[in-house]
Amino acid sequence: MKRIVVLVSGRGSNLQALIAGVETGSISGKIVGVISDRTDAVAIEKAKYEKIATSVVDAKTTRSHNHFETTLMNAVQQYQPDLILLAGFMRILSAQFVKFFAGSIMNIHPSLLPAYKGLNTHRRVLAAGEKAHGCSVHFVTSELDGGPLIAQARVSVKADDTPQTLAQRVLLEEHRIYPYAVALFCADRIKMDGGECLLDDKVLEQPLHLNQ
Ligand code: GRF
Numbered sequence: 001m002k003r004i005v006v007l008v009s010g011r012g013s014n015l016q017a018l019i020a021g022v023e024t025g026s027i028s029g030k031i032v033g034v035i036s037d038r039t040d041a042v043a044i045e046k047a048k049y050e051k052i053a054t055s056v057v058d059a060k061t062t063r064s065h066n067h068f069e070t071t072l073m074n075a076v077q078q079y080q081p082d083l084i085l086l087a088g089f090m091r092i093l094s095a096q097f098v099k100f101f102a103g104s105i106m107n108i109h110p111s112l113l114p115a116y117k118g119l120n121t122h123r124r125v126l127a128a129g130e131k132a133h134g135c136s137v138h139f140v141t142s143e144l145d146g147g148p149l150i151a152q153a154r155v156s157v158k159a160d161d162t163p164q165t166l167a168q169r170v171l172l173e174e175h176r177i178y179p180y181a182v183a184l185f186c187a188d189r190i191k192m193d194g195g196e197c198l199l200d201d202k203v204l205e206q207p208l209h210l211n212q
Pocket of ligand 1: 010015043087088089108110174
């Protein structure tokens with residue numbers, strides 16, 4: 001059983017999907033801790049409700065970014081995780097942090113990476129007149145939203161979409177593909193090696209396309 005720590009900042013719908021994946025047995029792991037950088041994250045309430053241990057490393061009250069990171073690193077290490085999942089965690093982790101946990105951090109991002117790294121992806125996709133959008137799960141490296149891709153799901157953009165309607169459809173896909181990728185990791189089927197993602201010991205040339 002892999003020990004999983006989830007880092008959150010907001011409402012925690014991906015956390016909820018991961019909890020469901022563990023409960024149904026599709027993820028062979030245990031969420032041993034949920035850590036937030038905000039005292040008011042709804043995700044922390046969700047974790048408490050599920051009787052999962054929680055920690056808050058309040059970015060507002062820590063002295064400096066360095067101090068925040070050291071405190072965060074200690075909080076993460078306390079749980080002795082095999083896997084760290086970023087699920088709407090709104091802080092950029094330093095190269096040092098990422099290196100320390102290399103190959104053990106995954107993220108879900110609301111775009112078809114490498115397109116639309118960063119924030120406000122739905123609005124930017126609509127502004128560019130894209131026909132397709134989606135979400136990606138990837139290993140985290142020191143390059144923002146740039147680590148090796150594991151899985152993606154595609155969503156068609158509709159003529160009358162708003163950032164909100166598009167976000168909702170993408171989110172449903174996030175809730176499917178993140179637990180799927182985590183299940184593969186927990187089954188020892190995927191790993192990061194030399195800056196690439198290996199599936200069953202073979203380099204994954206393309207991310208897994210998990211459209212229904
Ligand atoms: C998701 O859209 C995720 O892709 C992005 O932040 C959002 C978090 O949502 N990184 P939630 O807190 O999991 O509901």
